[in-house]
Amino acid sequence: MQYLEANKLGALGAMIRDRTEASLTGLSPSAAAVLSMLHFKPGLTTTELAVVVGVSQPNAVRLIDGLERQALIERGKPEGRVTPLTLTQAGHAQVEELHALRLAALDDLLSALQRDERQRFASMLDTILAGATTSRAFARTTCRLCEHDLCGPEVCPIACRATEIEKKENQE
CATH class of the missing domain: 1.10.10.10 (Winged helix-like DNA-binding domain superfamily/Winged helix DNA-binding domain)
Structure with a gap:
């Protein structure tokens, strides 16, 4: 199981x-x-x-x-x-x-899904998407079909994680 x-x-x-x-x-x-x-x-x-x-x-x-x-x-x-x-x-x-x-x-x-279930699911999606993100290139490839106006760089868990990765790389 x-x-x-x-x-x-x-x-x-x-x-x-x-x-x-x-x-x-x-x-x-x-x-x-x-x-x-x-x-x-x-x-x-x-x-x-x-x-x-x-x-x-x-x-x-x-x-x-x-x-x-x-x-x-x-x-x-x-x-x-x-x-x-x-x-x-x-x-x-x-x-x-x-x-x-x-x-x-x-x-x-x-x-x-009910409204509260949908909100919990969205939170879990954010966690999964951010956790899977490895680079800006990965972000571009993953979001290639996304409606970017809905999920801008400040909200998108993939873009936010890619930015974190870039900042960390620039500090090293």
Whole structure:
């Protein structure tokens, strides 16, 4: 029975993945992550996005090319060897729809909890998320589909932990 909670957490993870992937409105998880990141951090490059999304550079280039063909992103003026990327108006609209559908699907899962249970669960989530955070890069990758306006850097347990780690590293 030692792994009972871990097994249940795995089932919840699968349920979350299934419900959130259904909210991607025809996008791959990688494409959705690229759009979401550019929504909140315009000007990222293909290389930066490849790291955050967890794909190889050649795959990132193909992904960006496809999103550009769909008129969801556009390449900016090259700056040396890098080209900043931004969302088009259609790209921003796609991200807003994606976030709304994703949050609705996740909120539906939470509807099984009473208000006080939901608050306790949120506190436990904060503890788990902060405890699992190892770096700023980890934070960016983990939060690639998040609605950053809901959970800003002062509130997000992942961002707060990443900041603590950076401060500690800078003091050493």
